[in-house]
Amino acid sequence: MRAVVTVIGKDTVGILHKVSGICAEFNVNVIEVTQSVLQDMFAMIMLVDISGINGDFSVLVDRMTSLGTELGLSIHTMHEDIFNSMHSV
Amino acid sequence: MLNVYNILETIRMIQDECLDIRTITMGISLLDCIDTDIDKACEKVYNKIVDRARNLVPVGQQIEKEYGIPIINKRISVTPIAMLAAACPNESPVKFAKALQRAADTCGVNFIGGYSALVHKGFSAGDMALIRSIPEALDVTQNICSSVNIGSTKSGINMDAVKIMGEIVKESAERTADRDCIGPAKLVVFCNAVEDNPFMAGAFHGVGEPDCEIHVGVSGPGVVRAALAKHPDASINELADIIKKTAFKITRMGQLVGARASELLNVPFGIVDLSLAPTPAIGDSVAHILEEMGLEQCGTHGTTACLAMLNDAVKKGGVMASSTVGGLSGAFIPVSEDAGMIDAAVAGTLSLEKLEAMTAVCSVGLDMIVVPGDITPETISAIIADEAAIGMVNSKTTAVRLIPAVGRKEGETLEFGGLLGSGPVMPIKDKSSAKFINRGGRIPAPMQSLKN
Numbered sequence: 275m276r277a278v279v280t281v282i283g284k285d286t287v288g289i290l291h292k293v294s295g296i297c298a299e300f301n302v303n304v305i306e307v308t309q310s311v312l313q314d315m316f317a318m319i320m321l322v323d324i325s326g327i328n329g330d331f332s333v334l335v336d337r338m339t340s341l342g343t344e345l346g347l348s349i350h351t352m353h354e355d356i357f358n359s360m361h362s363v
Numbered sequence: 364m365l366n367v368y369n370i371l372e373t374i375r376m377i378q379d380e381c382l383d384i385r386t387i388t389m390g391i392s393l394l395d396c397i398d399t400d401i402d403k404a405c406e407k408v409y410n411k412i413v414d415r416a417r418n419l420v421p422v423g424q425q426i427e428k429e430y431g432i433p434i435i436n437k438r439i440s441v442t443p444i445a446m447l448a449a450a451c452p453n454e455s456p457v458k459f460a461k462a463l464q465r466a467a468d469t470c471g472v473n474f475i476g477g478y479s480a481l482v483h484k485g486f487s488a489g490d491m492a493l494i495r496s497i498p499e500a501l502d503v504t505q506n507i508c509s510s511v512n513i514g515s516t517k518s519g520i521n522m523d524a525v526k527i528m529g530e531i532v533k534e535s536a537e538r539t540a541d542r543d544c545i546g547p548a549k550l551v552v553f554c555n556a557v558e559d560n561p562f563m564a565g566a567f568h569g570v571g572e573p574d575c576e577i578h579v580g581v582s583g584p585g586v587v588r589a590a591l592a593k594h595p596d597a598s599i600n601e602l603a604d605i606i607k608k609t610a611f612k613i614t615r616m617g618q619l620v621g622a623r624a625s626e627l628l629n630v631p632f633g634i635v636d637l638s639l640a641p642t643p644a645i646g647d648s649v650a651h652i653l654e655e656m657g658l659e660q661c662g663t664h665g666t667t668a669c670l671a672m673l674n675d676a677v678k679k680g681g682v683m684a685s686s687t688v689g690g691l692s693g694a695f696i697p698v699s700e701d702a703g704m705i706d707a708a709v710a711g712t713l714s715l716e717k718l719e720a721m722t723a724v725c726s727v728g729l730d731m732i733v734v735p736g737d738i739t740p741e742t743i744s745a746i747i748a749d750e751a752a753i754g755m756v757n758s759k760t761t762a763v764r765l766i767p768a769v770g771r772k773e774g775e776t777l778e779f780g781g782l783l784g785s786g787p788v789m790p791i792k793d794k795s796s797a798k799f800i801n802r803g804g805r806i807p808a809p810m811q812s813l814k815n
Contacts, residue, residue, distance in 0.1 A: 332428035
């Protein structure tokens with residue numbers, strides 16, 4: 275079971291650190307990260323393994339969302355199934 | 364395989380283009396709740412609904428979190444209540460409406476549909492009492508929806524029922540005149556009603572359906588409009604292809620959510636309804652899709668052709684994306700619930716006549732149309748008869764949801780708020796249809812061959 279975390283917004287110090295910090299707290303392993311910074315805009319997509327999650331996935335989603343609000347970023351945490359089903363026949 | 368472009372496209376659809384799951388609707392059969400003692404029957408109805416649907420809202424919320432996709436409504440449809448009312452001939456069926464309201468409150472759903480009767484060929488026990496009680500039922504409850512099927516391609520149109528429904532719509536508006544005539548906004552008159560429709564106000568759980576099942580209604584006019592906007596110079600068949608691809612993606616999401624809900628609730632998965640359901644929100648309008656195709660305003664010449672193409676392409680794209688498609692499936696054109704339709708109606712570009720033509724090629728019918736408060740019941744019946752005739756002859760579902768704006772005239776507006784939106788009072792013809800309506804009887808079923 276995997277999930278996708280996307281972070282979009284203005285670049286600041288420690289975004290990756292804070293997001294991966296929450297992942298570690300929930301025992302969620304980061305599998306892959308792709309990120310780009312265009313001028314001062316930061317865009318990151320993180321693929322994480324949630325099969326060993328030590329809590330409720332919805333709590334993780336809430337934590338990520340509130341981190342986004344705190345940092346002024348848009349953070350979405352979604353189960354990978356939605357992308358797989360939408361974009362493949 | 365996951366790729367960055369696809370991930371960002373999905374997020375953009377949800378965040379910027381109003382993509383959502385419009386409704387998860389649990390269909391529940393109440394046939395085993397029939398009892399000659401109406402109080403016992405109501406208790407059974409309440410208990411069965413609460414037992415089956417207790418977790419519907421929490422499960423919906425869990426799926427929203429899991430997939431990051433908003434699920435706007437969680438709803439329930441039930442067996443047409445006229446069938447339960449038939450066993451208690453001396454009691455008012457409004458008791459059932461109140462029991463349904465209690466169940467809606469307990470489960471936290473925003474609508475229960477099925478205060479309904481199917482009278483396309485004639486009235487059986489319970490039907491007349493239920494129909495006569497509709498204005499009171501819609502007045503004393505908030506979250507109950509009612510529908511009556513008055514015609515079908517196989518049986519013709521029951522003109523006695525059409526006459527009565529004109530009176531019921533008017534009476535329902537009068538009883539709720541102090542609340543912007545909200546009564547008839549919860550009442551649909553159908554021809555060829557479908558048994559697995561997840562959308563309100565016309566949802567009911569047909570007798571051919573299983574005991575309990577989950578249906579999903581998807582939405583996404585904003586996504587389709589945005590996809591078309593990227594191809595300003597494409598030909599019409601290229602546009603049709605773009606719509607098909609977009610509808611596929613939208614429907615896949617409905618299929619995923621439905622399958623997950625079915626698994627979590629341990630209830631069989633019914634159907635995905637592939638509809639483009641607009642809301643009054645900016646960027647969530649079917650009219651704006653038609654305008655994106657090249658119409659200056661929805662309702663002008665060419666609107667019917669654009670809508671026909673849109674409706675067909677949505678179905679073609681969606682059918683392959685889902686294991687079982689059903690319900691109403693197509694584009695909805697409810698005037699008060701669509702920002703572009705409201706503008707077109709206010710500007711006078713969109714008339715009742717054009718809407719009627721549009722219903723011949725799209726999903727449902729004359730939906731959420733506000734008419735002057737002094738409209739006669741016979742005129743309402745005549746509008747219903749016209750619309751039912753289109754459905755009957757073309758073997759499709761048509762419906763009428765008219766709201767007589769009591770005390771208001773052409774040019775004024777009714778404000779319902781929320782998803783129901785607001786609607787300008789639209790002009791109607793001032794010549795009478797009373798003699799035709801008062802004849803009663805039945806329009807015979809149409810020929811199914813020699814189609815010209």
